[in-house]
């Protein structure tokens with residue numbers, strides 16, 4: 001039995017020794033060496049034929065990824081928040097109504113964007129961890145009659161996945177525009193943008209797509225483009241204006257690249273490599289792989305006696321938000337870091353200091369899941385929690401051993 005002093009010295013030694021950490025936060029995610037290598041090249045002109053083909057091919061891959069063949073994707077330097085701003089602000093004018101389906105803190109971001117653009121906002125939500133009931137949404141659309149409904153596909157603060165299809169249909173059948181935040185879902189969850197009646201969908205490069213942070217991605221459908229073009233009032237945005245980006249994207253696909261703002265060419269080369277790799281994996285297999293990895297992690301957590309914030313019918317493939325044991329705070333995240341794995345603290349106000357978040361998307365596989373569960377087990381043990389070392393690993397192994405392609 002170590003004395004308390006020896007335990008602390010031991011932990012400090014481990015912390016100093018471990019130079020590398022396994023990145024398991026819900027974005028940015030770890031990326032493959034081939035994607036990193038794609039950026040290790042001389043900077044290209046944004047109108048270079050090679051860059052033209054990188055962008056044109058990436059736009060094609062994005063249409064497939066969002067399953068939105070009739071939409072025009074936009075790629076620009078920025079993060080997911082910029083994509084949210086571009087995606088929503090073009091559609092709304094002062095006095096327009098926006099219904100926000102909020103399953104965590106990211107709905108609040110849509111609220112801020114809508115209000116800054118003068119919209120009247122109504123929020124519909126469910127109890128923490130639960131999906132929003134479609135009947136509740138139907139009633140809200142019928143009474144509030146919004147111009148736009150926003151949906152957060154997977155909210156990274158709760159791990160809740162909403163079923164976009166019925167919610168989007170409810171809106172589009174009532175001539176309401178649909179904007180979907182897919183920042184924490186696209187590439188790890190099913191998505192059929194055009195078939196579901198989604199007018200704008202958005203993501204960023206750093207999550208399930210598996211590229212570095214720095215690119216905002218927005219798909220713009222016909223109805224969204226018309227809403228921008230038929231505005232009664234001048235659009236106050238400049239960098240965020242659809243009409244500054246859509247022609248440039250079309251010009252890359254048309255063969256003679258145009259210019260609005262200097263593209264992030266190195267990131268675009270890396271995104272191109274990531275999307276090429278992604279499109280080589282059929283989407284049903286990719287989603288099944290994410291579900292398998294998620295299932296293994298969630299089984300491991302449950303076997304450790306920890307609970308998942310998201311309800312079973314609203315459980316994302318891309319991340320898990322886990323409640324800490326009673327009386328344990330963010331020292332658990334720090335202790336896992338000492339064991340060589342970086343996980344994230346909670347960002348939801350009701351969960352801060354009481355839970356942690358683990359991302360399992362992109363290239364995350366069995367090795368990463370097992371390493372993470374093992375680090376969580378050791379961290380709990382070091383913190384004096386009654387944990388059976390190996391219990392989480394055994395439960396995860398059982399799921400992993402089943403495989404996923406036959407599931």
Ligand SMILES: Cc1ncc(COP(=O)(O)O)c(C=O)c1O
Pocket residue numbers: 027079080081082084106152154155156157181182183184204
């Ligand atoms: C669901 C969701 N939407 C939007 C964002 C904002 O993206 P970014 O941090 O890239 O601006 C995030 C970030 O984690 C997110 O998870």
